[in-house]
Amino acid sequence: MTETEPYELRVDGVARKVATSGQGASLATVLRDSLDLPGTKIGCGTGRCGTCAVLLDDVLVASCTVLAADTAGCEVTTVAGLGTASAPGPVQRALVEAGAVQCGYCTPGMVVAITDLLARIPQPTEVEVRFALSGNLCRCTGYGRIIAAVLALAQEYA
Amino acid sequence: MTVVRATTVAEAVDALRELRGAVLVSGGTEVVVGLNEGTLEAPHLVTLRRIPELRGVRTEGVDIRLGALTTYAQLAAGTGGVPALTAMAPTVGSPASRNTGTLGGALGTGSGFGDAVTALLALEAEVEVEGAAGPRRVPVAQWLDRTGRDAGDLVTAVRVPSGTGSQHYLKAGERQAVFYAIASCALVVDVAARRVRCALGSVAVTAVRAREAEDLAAQELAWEGDRPVADADLCRRFGDLVAASLPEPPFALRASAAHRRHVAGVLATRALTRATAA
Numbered sequence: 001m002t003e004t005e006p007y008e009l010r011v012d013g014v015a016r017k018v019a020t021s022g023q024g025a026s027l028a029t030v031l032r033d034s035l036d037l038p039g040t041k042i043g044c045g046t047g048r049c050g051t052c053a054v055l056l057d058d059v060l061v062a063s064c065t066v067l068a069a070d071t072a073g074c075e076v077t078t079v080a081g082l083g084t085a086s087a088p089g090p091v092q093r094a095l096v097e098a099g100a101v102q103c104g105y106c107t108p109g110m111v112v113a114i115t116d117l118l119a120r121i122p123q124p125t126e127v128e129v130r131f132a133l134s135g136n137l138c139r140c141t142g143y144g145r146i147i148a149a150v151l152a153l154a155q156e157y158a
Numbered sequence: 159m160t161v162v163r164a165t166t167v168a169e170a171v172d173a174l175r176e177l178r179g180a181v182l183v184s185g186g187t188e189v190v191v192g193l194n195e196g197t198l199e200a201p202h203l204v205t206l207r208r209i210p211e212l213r214g215v216r217t218e219g220v221d222i223r224l225g226a227l228t229t230y231a232q233l234a235a236g237t238g239g240v241p242a243l244t245a246m247a248p249t250v251g252s253p254a255s256r257n258t259g260t261l262g263g264a265l266g267t268g269s270g271f272g273d274a275v276t277a278l279l280a281l282e283a284e285v286e287v288e289g290a291a292g293p294r295r296v297p298v299a300q301w302l303d304r305t306g307r308d309a310g311d312l313v314t315a316v317r318v319p320s321g322t323g324s325q326h327y328l329k330a331g332e333r334q335a336v337f338y339a340i341a342s343c344a345l346v347v348d349v350a351a352r353r354v355r356c357a358l359g360s361v362a363v364t365a366v367r368a369r370e371a372e373d374l375a376a377q378e379l380a381w382e383g384d385r386p387v388a389d390a391d392l393c394r395r396f397g398d399l400v401a402a403s404l405p406e407p408p409f410a411l412r413a414s415a416a417h418r419r420h421v422a423g424v425l426a427t428r429a430l431t432r433a434t435a436a
Contacts, residue, residue, distance in 0.1 A: 024159060024193040024200060024203055025193075026190050026194055045191070045194045045195065046194070047191060047251065047252065047254070048252065048255075050252060053254055060253060060254045060257055061258050062254040062258070064191075065186050065187045065191055065255065065258065066258065067161070067186045067189070067190050067193075067203065067205060069163075069205075070161070070163060070186070070207065072163065113254070131253075132253060134335035134336065135251070135252020135335065135336055136252075
């Protein structure tokens with residue numbers, strides 16, 4: 001029998017200890033509220049909007065549907081691990097350059113999902129981009145510039 | 159709350175028995191959402207994803223045995239080589255939820271009428287269960303109607319008979335990604351029996367077999383070797399009979415009963431058309 005608390009996981013390359021994850025809290029909630037990493041957003045809380053996306057041991061997941069206590073010992077990559085405001089990562093830079101951000105609430109999940117896509121498929125077609133981002137809702141942009149940003153970034157690496 | 163991170167099936171089954179009200183967590187896509195929304199009360203959780211016995215796919219005799227932790231993403235990539243499951247999996251949820259959601263979870267916590275169970279019903283799959291009295295196998299129909307299910311059961315695998323006939327999965331809903339079905343249709347050609355097996359999802363509280371339409375097809379299909387042959391009229395009558403023979407849909411979520419029934423019939427016609435295409 002293993003009690004839930006406390007436990008350790010690595011977030012963005014840093015070992016973090018979680019003192020408590022309450023009554024079965026999600027990874028998204030623990031990242032935001034316990035580990036002070038508010039970059040990961042919570043939209044729907046049901047795994048359908050994608051803004052809480054993180055990489056869990058290099059696999060794209062909706063962190064609002066992942067039991068935090070079950071990630072003990074795992075490696076988590078959040079949007080905060082993929083660049084900062086002063087030193088944006090390539091995906092973040094591509095989104096800025098394409099004007100692909102409006103309200104920005106979907107952007108953290110988009111950055112993580114795009115990072116996952118390009119790691120798996122470095123030169124995606126537009127259809128592959130749309131399919132890969134089909135779990136990331138954006139209610140502002142109409143997706144056009146987001147998709148253009150991904151294709152432009154892939155082009156840089158071609 | 160106690161969270162047991164089980165690493166063996168025996169440990170998980172023991173924990174289920176010892177911790178009153180314990181809930182199993184596989185990928186978390188249903189349980190954690192229930193906890194988020196306060197619709198699920200779980201005094202204890204038993205997590206399964208660290209149990210190697212629940213992973214992996216292998217062939218045993220004529221069966222393909224898919225471990226309970228097989229994800230939708232793995233199925234969509236062709237894992238197991240079961241065409242109905244390969245076609246079903248990419249219609250479920252988002253890419254991220256397909257990475258976490260599992261077959262065992264669909265059976266253990268699922269609503270009974272979702273995508274995976276609909277495909278499994280048409281496949282006449284068996285559910286491998288580890289319970290208080292040891293391991294057993296339950297036909298998926300009895301698992302879905304709960305006559306074959308006991309408290310304390312842990313789904314360890316799903317067994318699907320391998321077949322040579324074509325398999326199809328069609329799903330209609332309000333969008334093309336991250337959507338629940340208004341209706342879905344799984345159709346499996348059983349070459350040995352000279353029949354097709356057809357199951358409908360999201361039209362009743364569990365997935366249902368379309369027995370009357372299956373019988374119609376058995377009487378009227380011609381066969382060219384392993385391929386069934388039907389004209390457009392038979393495919394149409396097959397779908398019409400599917401629609402007419404469905405139980406009254408008990409919910410009007412996302413679509414009226416009449417629309418749901420109509421869509422189910424259209425999907426069944428389309429599935430048989432594909433199964434009989436040259």
